[in-house]
Amino acid sequence: MPSARALKTWSWLHKWSSLICTLFMLLLCLTGLPLIFHHELGHLLGTEVEAPDRTDDRARVSLDRVLEVAQARHPDRVIQFVSQDEEDDRVWFVTLTPTPAPTDDFRSVAVDARTGEVLAEPRFDEGFMYVMLKLHVDLFAGLAGKLFLGFMGLLLLVAIVTGAVLYGPFMKKLEFGDVRRHRAPRVKWLDLHNLLGVVTLVWAFVVGGTGMINTWADLMIKYWQYDQLSALLAPYQGQPVTPPAQRASLQSSMEAAMAVAPHTRLSFIAFPGTAFSSPHHNTFFLAGNEPLTSKLLQPVLIDAQTAEVTASPKLPWYLTALLVSQPLHFGDYGGMPMKILWALLDLATIIVLGSGLYLWVKRRQPAAATARNTRATA
Template identity: 25%
Template sequence: MAASRRTLVILYALHSWAGIVTGLLLFIVCFSGSVVVFKNEIDLWANPSLRALPHVAQPVGPDLVLNNLAEYYPGSKVESLWYPDGINPAWTAFIKRADNPERMKIAVRADTGEVVGPVDSELGQFFRMIHVFLFFGPRWIVGFLGVAMFFLIVSGFVIHRKILKELFTARWRKSLRVTGSDLHKSLGVWGLVFHLMIAFTGAWLGLAPVFERSYSYVSGGGGARPAAMMMRNNALDRPMQMASVGALLKQAQHDMPGLQPNRIALRDVGKPNASVTFFGQVDDLWFSNARITYQGGRFKEKNDPRQNGFWSQFNGLMEPLHFGDYGGIVLKWLYFLIGLSPALLSLSGTLLWIERRKLRQRNRAGVVGAQHV
């Protein structure tokens, strides 16, 4: 019993200090994460020019979009194209102009291919940058916060093992500290499964790429230069007409049957080694981590989760589970409302720690005062 009591005391101390150290960052990440569920809706709301565009069942092809962008912005480089979807009615292009090193987000009509112009606001993307990168750091920082959140949830549940018996009890007539403590524990238990899922998927998304790169480097893959880097020579710098993206799309859907692209990444357009990658979903799966790449007009590589086994499919589940973009608007509202609770937990936990610290200081002061009487 003594050992168990000592373990709980240590766990409580670790829980408290982990919460204090990460509390502010967890609040920022969790609050922005609940908002970013509506990223696309926010971007649309913040851009009246997009809201006025019609939704079409069959948008124009990528070749027309690229040709119109080349005419509208001569000398620019298109880095990626995003397909219209159920929320955003327009093609979205990210380009770099020759006279402006900063990347621009351009909207193109889905019904005619006409260039609308720069997107006025990226408020939704702003919240995503805060949530995924804390707006300044690498993603592994947020991954470590996911680990901290997971530890806080598990340790809090272990510390307050009796909370399940008192789940519907809040001592409203007690002090503010006691009432706040009851609400803090209840809030953590009510959203326990959801919180664990968000913490685990967030940690996985932030840290899995780091472990993969580390493993590749240790196993010898990190020392080899990619073939594309070794191929560079003067011939690659001579302009050349890139193969039709539309033709490559048809080839991609042949090489990966059931591919439903939602994004196209472009690199070195106009050169013999021009790279085109199609991202999207495939039939029979509801998550979207399929990918196929062509370089110089020839097949280079692909990621078909239907063929790559369990871990590829497991990895593909992480992002939709974390961001809640696999369902409709009702699911997004659930993610938003329940997603606010970790932010409230980090805030309430910090306030409770400060209140307990003040109480201990008052008690010590009282003891010292009594000793001098």
């Protein structure tokens, strides 16, 4: 049993860590709720690109043809990435930007992998889901916004740990789950706050922790490039970005990459000069076919001029942790049942955060009233 002084310290930490992060955590919970069902909402809103049914469903055109079709739509742009949906390999998504440098100014072209026809040019930088995503990821403030939300996530973890420490002494005279419904509203909300806080404790810690890790993604990737890729790519240092006219067939490059890890599927391709590659390579990111490995990526660097394998480095532990944390944060591992569970726990956490704010306001009201009365009688 903690001493009275220790409990006072824990209580102070819990109060202020909670108060500082509560509004931002409420925002993240509210914006995260639709993001859990982003695929389903995309189908409902008609923003999801779906491949039409065809009799020749197994036919595939060359990846080089896919690039030609996409490039023809935006000849003044360069191709940064090519990817496929994890659940549907019948559509290629080609991302084009003004330069290979990271930017929010991008265009996407969805190309039918079976026929080479353009299916759509979806805009991922507008609409309701885009606003929800940007608010959730960086508050429209770029890296600074991500790091700020990461700090708020750290405060949430402090609030969770201190709340767990305080729960035992608080509940020693009550049964677990007891809500004193016949007491004053503040007491009822306090009991409900504590009950839901304990019920969601592990989930909130996991989601808060993975969210905090996700905010460090840009820094992790930069460090990986500096720490490991720089040594692998030392022979190419100082060389300009390989121009498209001098690049080998991307189809041949993909076949070479898949031969390195045959029991995998393609997740996405990063082109020369982009954030996930080098000026001289196409980097193929391959994912496993099993549920436990489907979120883990294996990079394969292919020489853009010769279509030969340069290296296939294992990702460091911190990037592996990042890749695991991203889908876990949104409950994107166990299909619809896990998404529903994540949504229910998200709603419960909103109640915990809101009730905590309510309790703080109610607790201050008597003190404020006493202060006003003292001034009035002085």
